[in-house]
Amino acid sequence: MALFRTILLRLLTTTITLFGVAVIVFVVIRVVPGNPIAMMLPPGATDADIARLQALYGLDKSIPQQFVIWLTGVMHGDFGTSISLRQPVLDLVLGRLPATLELSIFALVIAVVIGGFMALTGTRLRGTRVEAGIDVANGMALSVPDFLWGLILILLFGVLVPIFHISGRISPSIDFPFMTNFYVFESVARGRFDIWADLLAHMFMPALALAIPLAAIIGQLLKQSLKETMHLDYVTLSRTKGYGENHVIVKEALPNAVLPTLTLIGVQFTFLIGGTVIIERLFSYEGLGNMAIDAVVNRDLPLIQGIVILFALIFTVVNLVVDMTYAALNPRLRHA
Amino acid sequence: MTGFLSIRNLSVVLAGTPHRLLRSVSLDLPAGEVHGLVGESGAGKSMIGKAILGILPRAIEIAEGEILLDGQDLLQLPPAERRRLVGKTAALIPQDPLTALNPSRRIGPQITDRLVDILGWKRAQAEARAVELLAEVHIPDAPRVMRSYPHELSGGMRQRILIASAFAAEPKLIVADEPTTALDVTVQKQILRLIAEMQSRHGTAILFVTHDLGVVSKVCRSLSVLYGGKVVEETEVRAFFRGPKHAYSAALLAATPKYTDPDTSLTPVPAEVIAAVQAEVEAADGEWRHVR
Numbered sequence: 001m002a003l004f005r006t007i008l009l010r011l012l013t014t015t016i017t018l019f020g021v022a023v024i025v026f027v028v029i030r031v032v033p034g035n036p037i038a039m040m041l042p043p044g045a046t047d048a049d050i051a052r053l054q055a056l057y058g059l060d061k062s063i064p065q066q067f068v069i070w071l072t073g074v075m076h077g078d079f080g081t082s083i084s085l086r087q088p089v090l091d092l093v094l095g096r097l098p099a100t101l102e103l104s105i106f107a108l109v110i111a112v113v114i115g116g117f118m119a120l121t122g123t124r125l126r127g128t129r130v131e132a133g134i135d136v137a138n139g140m141a142l143s144v145p146d147f148l149w150g151l152i153l154i155l156l157f158g159v160l161v162p163i164f165h166i167s168g169r170i171s172p173s174i175d176f177p178f179m180t181n182f183y184v185f186e187s188v189a190r191g192r193f194d195i196w197a198d199l200l201a202h203m204f205m206p207a208l209a210l211a212i213p214l215a216a217i218i219g220q221l222l223k224q225s226l227k228e229t230m231h232l233d234y235v236t237l238s239r240t241k242g243y244g245e246n247h248v249i250v251k252e253a254l255p256n257a258v259l260p261t262l263t264l265i266g267v268q269f270t271f272l273i274g275g276t277v278i279i280e281r282l283f284s285y286e287g288l289g290n291m292a293i294d295a296v297v298n299r300d301l302p303l304i305q306g307i308v309i310l311f312a313l314i315f316t317v318v319n320l321v322v323d324m325t326y327a328a329l330n331p332r333l334r335h336a
Numbered sequence: 337m338t339g340f341l342s343i344r345n346l347s348v349v350l351a352g353t354p355h356r357l358l359r360s361v362s363l364d365l366p367a368g369e370v371h372g373l374v375g376e377s378g379a380g381k382s383m384i385g386k387a388i389l390g391i392l393p394r395a396i397e398i399a400e401g402e403i404l405l406d407g408q409d410l411l412q413l414p415p416a417e418r419r420r421l422v423g424k425t426a427a428l429i430p431q432d433p434l435t436a437l438n439p440s441r442r443i444g445p446q447i448t449d450r451l452v453d454i455l456g457w458k459r460a461q462a463e464a465r466a467v468e469l470l471a472e473v474h475i476p477d478a479p480r481v482m483r484s485y486p487h488e489l490s491g492g493m494r495q496r497i498l499i500a501s502a503f504a505a506e507p508k509l510i511v512a513d514e515p516t517t518a519l520d521v522t523v524q525k526q527i528l529r530l531i532a533e534m535q536s537r538h539g540t541a542i543l544f545v546t547h548d549l550g551v552v553s554k555v556c557r558s559l560s561v562l563y564g565g566k567v568v569e570e571t572e573v574r575a576f577f578r579g580p581k582h583a584y585s586a587a588l589l590a591a592t593p594k595y596t597d598p599d600t601s602l603t604p605v606p607a608e609v610i611a612a613v614q615a616e617v618e619a620a621d622g623e624w625r626h627v628r
Contacts, residue, residue, distance in 0.1 A: 127394070232435060233430055233431075233432060233435040233436040234435065234436055234437055234438040234439075236391050236428075236430075237428060237430055237436050237498075238438075238449075239389075239390065239391050239419070240389045240390075240391060240422060240423065240426070240427065240428040241423045241427075241449065241450040241453075241454060242419050242420045242422060242423015242424065242450060242453075242454035243419070243423070243453070243454075244416060244419060247453075252438055252441075255438075255440040255441070256438070256439060256440050329440070330440065331439065331440055331485040331487065332439060332485070332487050
């Protein structure tokens with residue numbers, strides 16, 4: 001019953017959040033200068049042509065009226081039609097979503113692996129030069145933004161030692177009848193590891209660029225939290241039982257030290273998803289972020305609206321997942 | 337070389353400095369004996385237990401001496417071997433039961449882990465042993481408790497569990513580091529009685545670290561009085577309470593509040609006694625440092 005109430009409450013707050021986002025975006029993109037009609041018509045179009053097109057897209061009505069029309073459509077699962085691509089927004093957005101999700105999750109995995117490794121190594125060798133080296137590396141990784149890491153990686157692994165693909169999601173030569181847009185998952189599920197490898201070779205650099213700053217944050221916070229935990233009584237007690245440093249760090253300290261890091265990963269992961277907008281552009285990766293930039297350039301109002309709503313939805317889902325994982329890992333919250 | 341534990345001339349310093357926190361401490365603990373380590377805060381009583389168990393803070397180093405456990409000098413052993421020997425033959429009853437159990441692990445594995453991982457028992461065997469032990473420390477419904485997390489249990493329960501866990505591997509030596517200090521008075525008595533009961537059943541030697549002479553009189557057979565990292569008097573408990581030999585011990589005994597007479601005001605250890613014992617410790621081995 002309590003669980004049911006929690007879920008209901010979550011749904012309610014999520015709906016309110018999404019509604020707020022929708023209102024803000026709807027108003028802002030209509031108030032800022034530049035309009036889609038001007039982008040569509042050739043120079044020398046008459047006022048009558050403009051008025052006709054405006055009426056066609058409903059842009060002649062007031063903003064509140066437009067919003068009501070849009071909202072009514074959304075209620076029926078219709079997010080409108082993209083002005084520049086002339087296809088339903090929902091199809092476009094859902095078509096691109098898997099690419100961005102795969103990229104973000106891959107980046108998250110890389111960040112957790114690198115960050116976790118640095119934190120554990122730094123804790124194991126605390127007080128030595130290795131720990132100092134890790135701190136320096138973390139500081140550097142943090143002070144350079146993800147798109148700059150993208151450029152650095154392109155230079156390193158695309159130009160100097162060209163071992164990864166620098167653009168796109170999949171090699172054009174691969175002609176495989178994918179049934180879903182989750183290429184990475186599908187290629188594994190269908191046993192096509194050659195295609196899977198090609199996908200990863202494309203995803204690796206953009207994912208790494210997104211992952212580096214997050215890895216540094218995870219590494220720093222987790223190491224700090226581990227070092228504090230190492231002084232606690234239960235860790236000391238475990239040492240008296242005959243356990244060595246590695247066991248004590250991984251089995252006693254880590255499960256407790258990971259909790260504060262987890263909350264942070266949730267927050268930072270939403271930033272990472274935001275970062276895909278620029279990174280996808282940089283690597284010509286055909287995801288939502290890349291589509292978002294095109295939509296803004298073309299003043300494709302319905303498409304912008306749809307993408308932003310989807311991003312907002314992803315953020316709330318990520319937060320929900322973090323909260324649930326936190327409760328699952330922390331026995332003190334499990335029965336609360 | 338008499339008992340299971342034998343400490344010879346143990347000196348401990350603040351790493352990289354000549355400041356000695358323990359000054360040539362020697363101690364023999366016959367098998368099955370309960371020995372009290374008493375002294376004020378900072379006298380170094382906990383330090384002895386930590387040195388034996390190998391859990392001194394990183395900033396503290398052993399400068400000289402021998403710690404013989406079962407005839408083997410711990411300080412000569414490679415770290416991994418030392419840890420295993422300590423894990424097999426010694427155990428700790430910690431001070432604060434609220435922080436000494438891992439909050440994210442269930443109780444059962446926290447009792448059985450040493451038996452399985454260090455002593456090589458089968459899991460089922462270790463679990464059966466844990467159930468037995470929990471019964472010995474008067475915890476009913478052992479299976480349920482073993483599935484619980486620490487936060488679901490009271491402080492007294494958790495201290496009972498830690499005592500059970502300390503006796504699990506039938507160690508020859510237990511270091512009890514102020515095991516009742518963090519508990520409230522009513523629970524203190526029960527826990528003290530429980531430790532005494534478990535001790536006589538298992539015949540374990542216990543090094544009982546405490547600042548409470550009342551506790552010493554109840555559970556210990558012999559005791560050492562420490563001041564400034566030095567043992568100033570080592571004697572039998574009965575002889576001690578009849579009349580301590582050292583002036584500082586006498587003053588410490590006089591300073592113990594009498595529960596029978598709540599109206600007497602607290603007597604501090606007189607300043608001249610402190611000055612004298614400081615001078616004595618200083619004369620014994622050079623420079624004196626205020627450790628408090």
